[in-house]
Amino acid sequence: MRYIDAFNHFFPKQLWDKMLQADGAAKDIGHRMRGIPCIYDLDERFRVMDQFGDYTQVLSLGMPPLESLGAPAETEEYARLGNDGMAELVAKHPDRFAGFIASLPMNSDNAAAEAERAFKNLGANGLQIHTNVNGRALDHPDFFPVFEMAERYGKPVLLHPSRGASMPDYADEEKSHYEIWWTFGWPYETSAAMARLVFSGMMDRLPDLKVLAHHLGAMVPYFEGRVGPGMDQLGKRTTDEDLGEVLKRLKKRPFDYFKDFYADTAVFGSRAATVCGLDFYGADKVLFASDSPFDPERGPGYIRDTIKVLESIDMPQAEREKISYRNAQDFFGLKRD
Amino acid sequence: MRYIDAFNHFFPKQLWDKMLQADGAAKDIGHRMRGIPCIYDLDERFRVMDQFGDYTQVLSLGMPPLESLGAPAETEEYARLGNDGMAELVAKHPDRFAGFIASLPMNSDNAAAEAERAFKNLGANGLQIHTNVNGRALDHPDFFPVFEMAERYGKPVLLHPSRGASMPDYADEEKSHYEIWWTFGWPYETSAAMARLVFSGMMDRLPDLKVLAHHLGAMVPYFEGRVGPGMDQLGKRTTDEDLGEVLKRLKKRPFDYFKDFYADTAVFGSRAATVCGLDFYGADKVLFASDSPFDPERGPGYIRDTIKVLESIDMPQAEREKISYRNAQDFFGLKRD
Numbered sequence: 001m002r003y004i005d006a007f008n009h010f011f012p013k014q015l016w017d018k019m020l021q022a023d024g025a026a027k028d029i030g031h032r033m034r035g036i037p038c039i040y041d042l043d044e045r046f047r048v049m050d051q052f053g054d055y056t057q058v059l060s061l062g063m064p065p066l067e068s069l070g071a072p073a074e075t076e077e078y079a080r081l082g083n084d085g086m087a088e089l090v091a092k093h094p095d096r097f098a099g100f101i102a103s104l105p106m107n108s109d110n111a112a113a114e115a116e117r118a119f120k121n122l123g124a125n126g127l128q129i130h131t132n133v134n135g136r137a138l139d140h141p142d143f144f145p146v147f148e149m150a151e152r153y154g155k156p157v158l159l160h161p162s163r164g165a166s167m168p169d170y171a172d173e174e175k176s177h178y179e180i181w182w183t184f185g186w187p188y189e190t191s192a193a194m195a196r197l198v199f200s201g202m203m204d205r206l207p208d209l210k211v212l213a214h215h216l217g218a219m220v221p222y223f224e225g226r227v228g229p230g231m232d233q234l235g236k237r238t239t240d241e242d243l244g245e246v247l248k249r250l251k252k253r254p255f256d257y258f259k260d261f262y263a264d265t266a267v268f269g270s271r272a273a274t275v276c277g278l279d280f281y282g283a284d285k286v287l288f289a290s291d292s293p294f295d296p297e298r299g300p301g302y303i304r305d306t307i308k309v310l311e312s313i314d315m316p317q318a319e320r321e322k323i324s325y326r327n328a329q330d331f332f333g334l335k336r337d
Numbered sequence: 338m339r340y341i342d343a344f345n346h347f348f349p350k351q352l353w354d355k356m357l358q359a360d361g362a363a364k365d366i367g368h369r370m371r372g373i374p375c376i377y378d379l380d381e382r383f384r385v386m387d388q389f390g391d392y393t394q395v396l397s398l399g400m401p402p403l404e405s406l407g408a409p410a411e412t413e414e415y416a417r418l419g420n421d422g423m424a425e426l427v428a429k430h431p432d433r434f435a436g437f438i439a440s441l442p443m444n445s446d447n448a449a450a451e452a453e454r455a456f457k458n459l460g461a462n463g464l465q466i467h468t469n470v471n472g473r474a475l476d477h478p479d480f481f482p483v484f485e486m487a488e489r490y491g492k493p494v495l496l497h498p499s500r501g502a503s504m505p506d507y508a509d510e511e512k513s514h515y516e517i518w519w520t521f522g523w524p525y526e527t528s529a530a531m532a533r534l535v536f537s538g539m540m541d542r543l544p545d546l547k548v549l550a551h552h553l554g555a556m557v558p559y560f561e562g563r564v565g566p567g568m569d570q571l572g573k574r575t576t577d578e579d580l581g582e583v584l585k586r587l588k589k590r591p592f593d594y595f596k597d598f599y600a601d602t603a604v605f606g607s608r609a610a611t612v613c614g615l616d617f618y619g620a621d622k623v624l625f626a627s628d629s630p631f632d633p634e635r636g637p638g639y640i641r642d643t644i645k646v647l648e649s650i651d652m653p654q655a656e657r658e659k660i661s662y663r664n665a666q667d668f669f670g671l672k673r674d
Contacts, residue, residue, distance in 0.1 A: 035573075178536040178583060180529045182574055183563045184556050188525040192517045199515040219521050222559035222613060225605025226520045229633050236372075237519055246515060268562025272616035276559060279609035296566050 001320065002054040003307065004098050004328040007158060007214055007264050007289035009039060009062035012085020015078060016040045026069045026078070033062060038293035042089075048292070048299035049096060052307070057292075058125060058332055059086055060101040065130035065162050067107035075105035079114050087122035099125035099332050101158055104146060106133040112145035119153040125332035126155045126212075130162035131193035138193050139200035147206055156210040156262065156331055159193055161186035161218070190218035198257040199246055210262060210331065212287070216277035217263035224280055228255040262331060264289035265323070269305030271312060283319035287327045338657065339391040340644065341435050341665040344495060344551055344601050344626035346376060346399035349422020352415060353377045363406045363415070370399060375630035379426075385629070385636035386433060389644070395462060395669055396423055397438040402467035402499050404444035412442035416451050424459035436462035436669050438495055441483060443470040449482035456490040462669035463492050463549075467499035468530035475530050476537035484543055493547040493599065493668055496530055498523035498555070527555035535594040536583055547599060547668065549624065553614035554600035561617055565592040599668060601626035602660070606642030608649060620656035624664045 011019070011033070019030040037044040039062050049055055061082050066075045079102075086100035102118035104111040104127060118124035127150050133143065150157050163181050190213055197203060197211065213220070220227055231254040235243030247254070263281045266289045267273040278286055288306065295301030310323065329336055348356070348370070356367040374381040376399050386392055398419050403412045416439075423437035439455035441448040441464060455461035464487050470480065487494050500518050527550055534540060534548065550557070557564055568591040572580030584591070600618045603626045604610040615623055625647065632638030647660065666673055 178532055179568075179571055179574055179580065180532050183532065183567055184525050184528040184560065187556060187560060187563075188521050191521040195515055195517050195520065216559075219524060219556060219559070222553075222556070222607075222610045223521065223524060223604075224610065225607040226524075228607075229605050229638070230520055231516075233633055234516055237516055243516065267560075268566050270559075270562040270565075272613045273559045273561065276609045276613035296570055301566070 001307075001311075002325045003052065003056075003288050004325040004334070005055065005057040005290050005292065005303065006212075006287040006328050006331070007060065007160075007266055008057050008292040009294070010045065010057075010059050010089075011040045011062055012082060012089055013040070013042075014085045015061070015081040018078065018081055022069075022074075024070070025064070029064060029069075036293050036298045038299035044299070046096065048303070051300050052303055055303070056096060056098040058099045058101060058328065058334075059089065059097055060128045060158070060160075061086075061103045063160070063162070065133070065160075066103050066105050067130075067133055068162075072105060072108035072110070076108050076110055076114065079103055079105045083114070083118045083122055083124065087124070090123070098328070098334050099123075101126040101128045103128050106130070106143065106146070111143075112149045115146055115149045116153070119149070119155055124155065125334065126150070127157050128160050129157050130160050131189040132162060137196050139196040139202055144202075147202065147209055151206045151209040154208070154333065156212055158212045158214065159190055160214050161190045163189070187215060187218040190214060191220060191223075194218065194220065194258065194261060198254055199250070201249060203257050203260065204251050212262035212264060212331070214264060214266060214289075215291075216265060216267045216273060216286070217258075217261060217281060220258050220261070221263075221277045221280035222273075224255075224258075227258050231255065261285070262287065262327075265306050265310065266291035266302070267306075268295070268302055269309055271309045274309050275313060278313070278323075283315065283322050284327065286323050287331060288324050338644075338648075339662045340389065340393075340625050341662040341671070342392065342394040342627050342629065342640065343549075343624040343665050343668070344397065344497075344603055345394050345629040346631070347382065347394075347396050347426075348377045348399055349419060349426055350377070350379075351422045352398070352418040355415065355418055359406075359411075361407070362401070366401060366406075373630050373635045375636035381636070383433065385640070388637050389640055392640070393433060393435040395436045395438060395665065395671075396426060396434055397465045397495070397497075398423075398440045400497070400499070402470070402497075403440050403442050404467075404470055405499075409442060409445035409447070413445050413447055413451065416440055416442045420451070420455045420459055420461065424455075424461070427460070435665070435671050436460075438463040438465045440465050443467070443480065443483070448480075449486045452483055452486045453490070456486070456492055461492065462671065463487070464494050465497055466494050467497050468526040469499060474533050476533040476539055481539075484539060484546055488543045488546040491545070491670065493549055495549045495551065496527055497551050498527045500526070524552060524555040527551060528557060528560075531555065531557065531595065531598060535591055536587070538586060540594050540597065541588050549599035549601060549668070551601060551603060551626075552628075553602060553604045553610060553623070554595075554598060554618060557595050557598070558600075558614045558617035559610075561592075561595075564595050568592065598622070599624065599664075602643050602647065603628035603639065604643075605632070605639055606646055608646045611646050612650060615650070615660075620652065620659050621664065623660050624668060625661050
């Protein structure tokens, strides 16, 4: 089977070098990621990819969100270096990299302009946007031009979780949260961002916008009962504002908007989650993705596990092809060969 | 099929009357819940239950956590009224109520004593504990005596979500969170509480303690990949403390502790979630529960939907009986007839 990996992470050399020379957050990230050669070393990358036959990647930057790395002038430069570097990789290695997802300096007024440059000049296949912008929710009007730009160019937005303002901060226990912010906080953040896109009316204003929620739609499939009959009761649990008005403003039932999202298979090899997520989104909305190289083996683990899970699930061949690569071709606007 | 509903909510009359006479939070809750007669009106309760044949309930109080309703002297009184009232209901209507789960004034030094009173004098079948105590995490040493008491009496703890310190608080958007705190925040809170019980070593210190996580184990089944290979990498994402030490202190792999939890079927009629949750916890660890009366119909909806989901899933008769009522008999120590 052919596989196009829709969500996995890499730093192009020009950005990687810049990060290591920088001060503060960017340098810290660089030093931490040094233990994962597959995220910056192209030879290691190819060695990992060689294990998987007809397998190509749509590249995106690794965490963290660029906007967390400095003032706008700085994050604009990171975005340019990153996006230029990605475009070069795709141009130079079309047999390896089927496309790339641009990253934006979301703390800058020029974020939408960088999106346009990436689409027009670099052929970017989508935008990676983190689930909050330094703690600000994605439905803030400042960010609307970015989503509008994606819709105008017919390119998708891929939501990547980020450590946000929603993490536990128990008064008596300030340290050692056991990385709960990663295990459960990230899917929570993604789900909260999805809800805000829905309830703010963004999906009504931009009906052709395609949004993918990383990690098989975060919490939505397992909590479809909350998203469905639960959210139908919006406002019943709240006394201080009339949330019933929010429901009236929307054109559809909340549940139906959540069904409009796309999702990917990056659930670290969980078969049960894959079955559950496929049940919710359907074979037209789910794209194969591995989240490589963030597996314990630093590269091949989740690619191999995810393929194995998909192979273990009985489904018609046409659906299997959609999930494995055809949906990615449509979603990203890749050329077919 | 016989069904014992392991998690559903009711206010005994003496507590209900007291709440309506009280000031502040307790009165607000009472007034809001008035629109749900099935949570305080026994006749309505029986009318709903009559729709389901061989169907009994293990009762617990409705939200919110008692400790959020006032100073210790006040919450101690609520707990006594609630637990006494529950015990009376079970004594008077054994054909309706198979048992009850006690509630505690968790903000009081007398919480463990109230647990002991409920077990010894009232025959309580377990404890309902919310996922944080007015923002304090459950692994705080102050709460250890409560868990210890549950283990000593061989009675389970049932974790119920509560709006905690983990809700989003985006700087620029202070209102209208669209009840995300309920839809996604509650499962997040439950999952975070489970992680803290695991990583704090509570499960090692109290190896015979049984803990049930409401709503089919919250986020754990869908995110078993994060709980498994993800948590095996604990500390790799953190630079400011050595979380690798936490792993070394534990007797088992984090994943295995999460497998030790019990869970219930209260997922608001989601078949896919039920399949996924059963896959993770297995038929020995999942108990039928409806979360009645918090459905759009205010009583019968989720009971009916949950039974329908279970009936639609193919499984051996022995497993079906376990999930429907036999696990509840063992878990709560109910007498068999």
